[in-house]
Amino acid sequence: MKLHKHFWKGVFIVLLLIVISLLIYFVIDIKNLYQTGTFRPTRGFNINHISKQTANPNQIEGWMTFSYVNYLFNLPTNYLLETLNIQDSRYPNMGINKYVKVKGLDAIVFLTKLRESVAQFKNTQ
Numbered sequence: 001m002k003l004h005k006h007f008w009k010g011v012f013i014v015l016l017l018i019v020i021s022l023l024i025y026f027v028i029d030i031k032n033l034y035q036t037g038t039f040r041p042t043r044g045f046n047i048n049h050i051s052k053q054t055a056n057p058n059q060i061e062g063w064m065t066f067s068y069v070n071y072l073f074n075l076p077t078n079y080l081l082e083t084l085n086i087q088d089s090r091y092p093n094m095g096i097n098k099y100v101k102v103k104g105l106d107a108i109v110f111l112t113k114l115r116e117s118v119a120q121f122k123n124t125q
Helices: 002-036 066-072 079-083 096-103 107-124
Strands: none
Touching: 066 079, 066 096, 079 107, 096 107
C-alpha cells in the first residue's frame, strides 16, 4: 500500500514538472517571436491604432517598433538606422522604448529626433 501511494505521488510530481517546463518553454518562445518581429499584434488593449493615410510624425510613440514607423510613413528600411545612427542588431524589430532604455538615452530627446527625421523625410517626398 505504501509503495502504491509513493508511486502516484511520484507520477504527479513528474507530470507537474513537465507542465511547468512546457509553460516556461512557450513563454520564452513567444517572447523570442515577438522580439524578432514574427509575432506582432496589430494593436494592444490601450494603444490607439494610427491610420497609414492620416499618420502624422507627432503621433509616433515609444511603444511603436522602428519597423512599424517605417511601415506607417513608407520609409526605406535603413532610413532611421542611418539618420539616427542606430546601432543595434535587432533593428527594425525593436521597440523604440526598449532601444532608448538599452542605450541609456533620454526618451523625450530621442522621440523628438525620430519625429523630426520622419517629418524631414515626408517633406522631401
